[in-house]
Structure formats: structure tokens, C-alpha cells
Amino acid sequence: MPLRNQINTKEIECILNEILNTKSPPVSRCRLLSSGFSPGHTLNIVEDISGHKECLGCGNCIDICPFLFREPSRREKTEQRTSMALESIVGEDCDQCDACILVCPQVDTTIKHYVINHRMVEVMACLEQRIGDEDELDLDLFLEEALSQT
Numbered sequence: 001m002p003l004r005n006q007i008n009t010k011e012i013e014c015i016l017n018e019i020l021n022t023k024s025p026p027v028s029r030c031r032l033l034s035s036g037f038s039p040g041h042t043l044n045i046v047e048d049i050s051g052h053k054e055c056l057g058c059g060n061c062i063d064i065c066p067f068l069f070r071e072p073s074r075r076e077k078t079e080q081r082t083s084m085a086l087e088s089i090v091g092e093d094c095d096q097c098d099a100c101i102l103v104c105p106q107v108d109t110t111i112k113h114y115v116i117n118h119r120m121v122e123v124m125a126c127l128e129q130r131i132g133d134e135d136e137l138d139l140d141l142f143l144e145e146a147l148s149q150t
């Protein structure tokens with residue numbers, strides 16, 4: 001079974017940049033810009049779901065979100081693990097790190113490559129600046145603590 005053609009990012013670059021420049025979780029909109037389920041998926045169902053773009057509720061985007069790592073109490077607001085839940089508990093506090101895009105199984109690889117090749121320098125510079133911020137976690141200390149507990 002052929003793989004579904006993934007979106008050509010040249011065709012959506014403008015809207016993609018608008019999404020990535022907005023201070024709000026970007027994963028659901030990137031999912032909707034993607035090509036959806038491949039006809040070669042291995043789910044054990046007879047229905048043809050190729051092209052469907054629904055959120056799978058896998059929670060990967062919630063698990064990876066650095067803002068929710070810093071503010072774990074926000075997670076208690078809902079037990080849902082969907083992109084809609086991510087939007088409601090993060091909202092405009094989004095760090096714009098784009099990590100949720102990279103871990104979503106429903107976002108096209110072409111979009112992930114675009115993010116890595118065009119956005120990561122900016123994201124890393126922003127994170128580097130924040131690491132020097134007194135209000136943020138000392139990552140070295142955090143790592144030492146985590147290793148001492150293993």
C-alpha cells in the first residue's frame with residue numbers, strides 16, 4: 001500500500017509561519033494542515049480512515065510540554081489527553097518551543113522537518129536566554145537531583 005503524500009511545506013509556508021508565530025499551542029493546527037492517516041496504517045479496523053486528521057488522544061503533546069512541566073497543577077484541570085485539553089490548559093502561556101508538533105503522530109514529517117530546519121535556531125536561542133533567567137529552574141541542579149534518585 002503506498003504511503004499518503006505528505007504536505008509540501010512550500011505550499012503552506014505562509015500559514016504555517018503564522019501558526020508558529022502565534023503564542024498558543026500549535027499542534028492541532030499543524031495536525032489539520034497534515035495529510036492524515038496513511039492508507040497503510042496498521043490499526044485493526046475495517047473502516048477506511050485514510051486521510052482522517054483527528055487527534056488520537058495519545059497525550060504526547062501534553063507529556064512533552066515544558067510549560068506543563070513547570071506548572072504541573074494545570075494538568076489537574078482535566079483528565080483529557082487531547083490537543084483540545086492542551087489548548088485549554090496552556091493557552092497563551094505557550095513557550096512556542098514547537099515540541100508538541102515534533103511528537104504528534106498525526107503531524108506530517110514534512111512539517112516536522114520544516115520546524116527543525118527553520119525554527120529550531122530561534123527556539124534554542126530563546127531557551128538559552130531563559131536558562132539564564134533567575135526565575136527559571138537551574139537545569140544542571142535539576143539533572144543532578146534526578147540522577148541522584150536513580
Ligand code: SF4
Pocket residue numbers: 024025026027061064065066067068086090093094095096097098099100101
Ligand atoms: S510543547 Fe511548547 S509549543 Fe507546544 S504547547 Fe507546550 S510550550 Fe507550547
Ligand code: SF4
Pocket residue numbers: 027028031054055056057058059060061062081082083103104105106
Ligand atoms: S500528540 Fe496525540 S494528543 Fe496531541 S494532538 Fe497529536 S494525536 Fe492528539
